[in-house]
Amino acid sequence: MNTGRFARRTLLVSSVMVLFFTAFASSNQDELPTVTHPKVHRVIKVQEMVTPVLMASDEDILGTAVGQDDDGEMALVVYVNMNGKHLGASIQRIPSMIGGERVNVEITEPFYAMAAKPPGGVSHTAKQTPPIQLGTSGGWRYDLANGYCCGGTLGSLIQVNTIQYIMSNYHVFEADIVAGGNGIVANDGDPVIQPGLIDVKCNAGSAQNVAALFKLSSLPNNNVDVSVARVISGMVSPTGSILEIGTISASTVEAFIGQAVKKSGRTTGLTSSQVSGLNATISVQYDNECAGGAAFTKTFTGQIIIKNGVSRFLKSGDSGSLMVENVATNPRAVGLLYAGSTTLAVANPINEVLTFVGSKLRGTATMVGN
Amino acid sequence: MLISRMLYLAIVSFACLCCVHRPEQAMPKKDINEVLKENDKQLMSIPGVVGVYVGMLKDGKTLCLKVMVEKKTPGLERRIPKQLEGYKVLIEESGPIRPMRNPSG
Numbered sequence: 322m323n324t325g326r327f328a329r330r331t332l333l334v335s336s337v338m339v340l341f342f343t344a345f346a347s348s349n350q351d352e353l354p355t356v357t358h359p360k361v362h363r364v365i366k367v368q369e370m371v372t373p374v375l376m377a378s379d380e381d382i383l384g385t386a387v388g389q390d391d392d393g394e395m396a397l398v399v400y401v402n403m404n405g406k407h408l409g410a411s412i413q414r415i416p417s418m419i420g421g422e423r424v425n426v427e428i429t430e431p432f433y434a435m436a437a438k439p440p441g442g443v444s445h446t447a448k449q450t451p452p453i454q455l456g457t458s459g460g461w462r463y464d465l466a467n468g469y470c471c472g473g474t475l476g477s478l479i480q481v482n483t484i485q486y487i488m489s490n491y492h493v494f495e496a497d498i499v500a501g502g503n504g505i506v507a508n509d510g511d512p513v514i515q516p517g518l519i520d521v522k523c524n525a526g527s528a529q530n531v532a533a534l535f536k537l538s539s540l541p542n543n544n545v546d547v548s549v550a551r552v553i554s555g556m557v558s559p560t561g562s563i564l565e566i567g568t569i570s571a572s573t574v575e576a577f578i579g580q581a582v583k584k585s586g587r588t589t590g591l592t593s594s595q596v597s598g599l600n601a602t603i604s605v606q607y608d609n610e611c612a613g614g615a616a617f618t619k620t621f622t623g624q625i626i627i628k629n630g631v632s633r634f635l636k637s638g639d640s641g642s643l644m645v646e647n648v649a650t651n652p653r654a655v656g657l658l659y660a661g662s663t664t665l666a667v668a669n670p671i672n673e674v675l676t677f678v679g680s681k682l683r684g685t686a687t688m689v690g691n
Numbered sequence: 692m693l694i695s696r697m698l699y700l701a702i703v704s705f706a707c708l709c710c711v712h713r714p715e716q717a718m719p720k721k722d723i724n725e726v727l728k729e730n731d732k733q734l735m736s737i738p739g740v741v742g743v744y745v746g747m748l749k750d751g752k753t754l755c756l757k758v759m760v761e762k763k764t765p766g767l768e769r770r771i772p773k774q775l776e777g778y779k780v781l782i783e784e785s786g787p788i789r790p791m792r793n794p795s796g
Contacts, residue, residue, distance in 0.1 A: 390748075390749045390750070391748050391749050391755075391779070391781055396749070401751075412751045412752070413752070415751070417750050417752065423750070424750065425749035425750060425751070426749070426750060426751025426752075427749075427751075428751070460792075469794040469795060470794070470795055471792050471793065471794045471795070472792065472793055472795075473791070473792040473793065490790070490792070492790045492792055493792050496792075518795075519793050519794075519795040523795065546790070578745075578746070578747050578754075579747070579751070587793075588793065597746060597747070598744035598745060598746040598757060599744065599745045600724050600727055600744060600745045601742055601743065601744030601745075602727070602731040602735060602742060602743050602744070603741060603742035603743075603744075603759070603788055604735060604741050604742060604788070605788050605789065605790060606787075606789070607790060611794055612794050620735065622731075624744070626742075626744050626746070635791055636791065637789075637791050637792065637793040637794075638791065638792065638793030639791050640790055640791035640792040640793075658791065659790060659791065660788050660789060660790050660791055661788060661789070661791055662785045662786040662787060662788050662789070663786055664783070664784070664785050664786065665759070665783075665785050665788075666791075667788060
């Protein structure tokens with residue numbers, strides 16, 4: 322009798338295990354969201370029905386696709402042109418559900434055929450004939466330590482009490498705060514050069530002095546990563562013109578989620594993206610000199626987050642770039658770019674930057690522009 | 692008797708209709724920036740969290756809170772709440788956030 326009971330129990334357990342593994346195996350196969358997956362197929366049916374209507378109704382709707390929403394559920398993705406004149410209205414008109422399927426909105430640049438870039442174009446690293454435009458390679462003349470030289474971007478021009486200053490980041494102009502590997506620290510009056518050391522094989526003799534550092538010591542005690550250098554007469558275009566952007570507006574504008582923005586920087590040149598987050602609290606680690614040790618970790622609040630997929634918008638060397646609204650003429654400044662990762666970029670809100678700079682220079686700081 | 696009963700039914704039906712059709716008085720949500728301010732320190736104190744911000748769900752319309760982490764782990768997914776005061780909380784693997792200057796050897 323015991324043997325029989327044991328055999329029945331074994332059979333029962335084995336059957337349950339077979340059923341379990343069979344279900345698991347088949348569910349694993351079903352989970353791959355290929356075009357034949359029932360859930361994907363359902364969304365495709367809706368997509369085929371509504372795409373012509375959506376695209377005909379709004380010229381800023383660029384296309385559709387099947388994707389996943391934040392919960393991992395299949396959804397219809399609607400691509401909207403970030404440069405569209407009525408972006409907000411376009412987004413609002415798109416329903417959250419169509420035909421019983423969830424709808425995601427993806428704001429994107431217009432789609433282009435990916436032909437190779439023709440030769441020529443604008444260099445953001447070459448030494449310019451003065452007066453230089455901004456959005457170019459530059460940095461502290463003595464930013465050489467521990468076997469490395471460092472640099473960033475001379476991002477923009479500001480004005481305080483009729484004096485013009487190149488604006489970049491604290492960590493581009495004045496972050497060398499220990500004698501460390503080079504025996505010096507950044508001081509008032511130190512030359513700021515164009516291009517930066519990283520683009521002249523670490524040899525300052527191949528660069529030109531364009532401005533003189535005015536230390537603001539914004540970090541670690543303030544909520545902005547900013548530094549300025551007073552322009553040397555004749556060396557910088559007094560219009561504040563930025564490479565591939567031109568003259569900007571003297572006005573600024575507040576960031577908003579979905580805002581189309583662009584920047585001109587040393588490494589990635591002219592790039593565009595969109596604001597994806599606001600009011601960010603983030604933690605950034607700073608070194609005490611070029612390739613030096615850790616100096617401090619700074620927690621910023623109220624920061625602007627920008628999409629930076631595969632570092633397409635902002636990369637190392639672009640620090641100090643000015644982020645402006647992505648419009649064709651007289652764009653207004655939105656933020657000062659300074660940090661990021663391979664997925665996102667971070668900017669200080671521009672008004673907070675200008676307020677801080679103005680307080681340090683005892684005047685009202687404004688962008689140089691129209 | 693019949694009239695009373697009918698009257699009674701009419702009153703009850705009307706009351707029920709009122710109940711059914713009275714719009715729900717939803718509690719207004721707290722401003723999302725306030726929710727972030729009240730929770731950012733605690734979230735930032737979780738090892739692996741590098742930032743928090745106000746973002747948007749993929750529907751392009753609904754605000755949410757996003758928590759940036761160096762690397763998404765099951766531990767972090769358990770520790771970070773899925774919602775705060777009615778706002779969805781999403782985890783975003785950002786990697787470490789660094790200053791964007793360029794050292795060159």
